[in-house]
Amino acid sequence: MSVEVTDQDAALAYYVDVLGCELRTDVEVFPGGRWVEVVPPGSTVGIALVTRESGIPVALRLGTSDADEAHARLTSAGTAPHQAVIREAYAPPMFAFDDPDGNALVYLEDAPG
Secondary structure (H helix, E strand, O other), rough: OOOEOOOOOHHHHHHHHHHHOOOEEEEEEOOOEEEEEOOOOOOOEEEEEEEEHHHOOOOOOEEEEEEEHHHHHHHHHHOOOOOOOOOOOEOOOOOHHOOOOOEEEEEEEEEEE
């Protein structure tokens, strides 16, 4: 899951210092694209704090054991993913798509084990 923020440092301070979340990830995945992810207390579900300017989609993120299979399944069911499965060194295989109401979703391949 992700939320759009205007200032990642201020949002990170709020989510960690006020809400008690744990910082999971804070990396620049590409120039201008900073991925900041926190985890609420007692949860394993991360919340990405992203800016509109970063180009990283504000979307619900879903796990899958096989991104290629999920891409093929959605395509055969009439959903048009935004792109082929993306493979980058900094992230698991993934692809974005919209649900019938236009909500953004991203499938991320789960790490083995």
